[in-house]
Every structure is written in structure tokens, then in C-alpha cells.
Amino acid sequence: MSSSTATTTDDAVRILIIYYSRFGAIGDLAGQIAAGARAAPGTAVEIVVVEERPIGEPLPGEGEEDRRRRQLALLEQIGRAHAVIVGSPAYFGSMASPLKRFFEDCATTESAILDRTRPWHHYLFRDKIGAAFTSSATPHGGNEQALHSILTMLMHLGMIVATPGMRGPILEHQAAPYGATAITGPQGQRGLSEEEAEEARYLGQRVATLAGWLRDGRRIAAEQKQGRLLTGGQPFDPSA
Numbered sequence: 001m002s003s004s005t006a007t008t009t010d011d012a013v014r015i016l017i018i019y020y021s022r023f024g025a026i027g028d029l030a031g032q033i034a035a036g037a038r039a040a041p042g043t044a045v046e047i048v049v050v051e052e053r054p055i056g057e058p059l060p061g062e063g064e065e066d067r068r069r070r071q072l073a074l075l076e077q078i079g080r081a082h083a084v085i086v087g088s089p090a091y092f093g094s095m096a097s098p099l100k101r102f103f104e105d106c107a108t109t110e111s112a113i114l115d116r117t118r119p120w121h122h123y124l125f126r127d128k129i130g131a132a133f134t135s136s137a138t139p140h141g142g143n144e145q146a147l148h149s150i151l152t153m154l155m156h157l158g159m160i161v162a163t164p165g166m167r168g169p170i171l172e173h174q175a176a177p178y179g180a181t182a183i184t185g186p187q188g189q190r191g192l193s194e195e196e197a198e199e200a201r202y203l204g205q206r207v208a209t210l211a212g213w214l215r216d217g218r219r220i221a222a223e224q225k226q227g228r229l230l231t232g233g234q235p236f237d238p239s240a
């Protein structure tokens with residue numbers, strides 16, 4: 001599992017991009033999504049690259065204590081995020097198995113911050129904005145189904161799913177309304193078209209904007225609860 005962090009501040013809207021990529025196309029899409037998210041003011045983007053190995057498997061030369069700390073740091077990184085954008089190549093109309101296993105690993109990893117007696121009662125991702133992206137070799141290679149496989153998992157985890165929805169001019173191209181996509185050839189070699197890159201940046205910016213609204217709304221709700229802000233039916237008293 002490798003991870004990179006950019007300009008994280010305590011007050012930032014934190015966007016976490018989690019992806020698996022074998023040939024690099026999904027990595028390219030992730031870069032565009034990150035650029036779009038950073039265009040929203042006050043956003044910090046972090047990236048977790050999912051590897052072939054399970055997250056609980058020790059890295060070469062890694063001791064037990066370091067392995068445990070690495071896993072906990074990963075769970076805490078996920079827990080801190082306001083939004084998680086998840087990407088995988090389309091394999092047989094579904095997400096690739098390393099990505100699915102990553103989420104299963106998160107549910108079963110031993111940790112003080114999660115209840116491990118019922119791993120399917122999983123609240124690590126709950127109430128965060130969630131979105132998906134994928135790529136396939138061919139236009140009808142199953143990319144919409146692959147997006148749905150990711151979105152179904154995000155819904156199951158209690159996330160608030162965000163999609164790009166239908167919009168032009170990409171409607172004349174192969175893009176899905178359910179998430180960012182690219183058609184890449186069998187080994188991701190085709191490179192992103194400008195429309196695909198633009199759609200990916202749009203998804204990043206949209207998720208960052210929605211995550212900011214949600215974060216700010218929660219803050220206002222918390223302050224209202226503490227009686228520090230006016231509520232709807234309260235008369236305005238300028239002397240107060």
C-alpha cells in the first residue's frame with residue numbers, strides 16, 4: 001500500500017483517492033481527479049495506491065509492530081477523510097479483486113478503532129461522500145457495471161454516493177453518468193482523451209465541493225445544537 005499526502009491542514013476538506021491499477025490507466029485518471037479536487041478551494045488530496053498483497057501481509061523486512069502501526073495509520077487516514085473516491089480497472093464487468101480485497105481487509109483488520117466482532121457492521125466509511133471511476137479496454141467492456149460494483153459497495157458501507165450525472169459534451173462519447181471512465185485498450189496503452197481527463201477533473205471538483213458543503217453543514221448543525229447559532233424560527237436580536 002503506498003500513500004501520498006498533499007498540503008493537509010486541519011481545516012482542509014480532505015479527499016482520499018483509493019485506487020488499484022495494473023497498467024497505469026487508472027493511475028492517470030486518479031491524477032486528473034486529484035487535480036480537479038484541488039481546484040476546489042480549501043481541499044487537501046491524499047492518495048492510497050492499492051497493491052496486490054493484502055494490507056495485513058508484512059512488507060519485506062517489516063516487523064510485527066511496524067505492520068500493526070502501518071495498518072492503524074491507514075484506517076485513521078480513511079477515518080479522517082471527508083470523501084473517498086475509489087477507482088479500479090473493469091475486470092469482467094466488476095472491480096478488480098485487489099480493490100475488493102482492500103475493502104474486505106479494512107473490515108477485518110485488527111484495530112482499536114473498529115469493532116472486530118462483527119466486521120460487516122462497518123462504519124469506517126459511513127457518512128462520507130463516495131464516488132467511483134474505472135477504465136476498460138473497449139467501449140462496451142463492462143465499465144458501467146464495474147462502476148456499479150464499486151458504488152454498490154460504497155452504498156453498503158453507508159456512504160453518500162456522488163456521481164457526475166448526465167452532462168454534455170461527453171454524451172457523444174462513452175462516458176458514464178455514474179463515475180469517471182476511460183477506454184484504454186487491453187493494457188491501458190491508449191492514454192486519456194481530453195474528454196475523459198476533463199470528466200475526471202469534473203468528478204474530483206464536484207466531490208470536493210459536495211464534501212465541503214457536507215462538512216460545513218455538519219459544523220453549522222453542531223453549533224446550532226450547542227445554541228450558538230440562530231435556528232429557523234428564532235427572532236433576530238441584534239443586541240444579542
Ligand SMILES: Cc1cc2nc3c(=O)[nH]c(=O)nc-3n(C[C@H](O)[C@H](O)[C@H](O)COP(=O)(O)O)c2cc1C
Pocket residue numbers: 020021022023024025026027089090091092093135136137138139140141142183184185186187188
Ligand atoms: C484480468 C483482466 C480482466 C479484464 N477484463 C476486461 C473486460 O472485461 N472488459 C474490458 O474492456 N477490458 C478488460 N480488461 C482490460 C482492462 O480493464 C483495461 O486495460 C484497463 O484500462 C486497465 O487499467 P490499468 O491500466 O489501470 O490497469 C481486463 C484486464 C485484465 C488484466
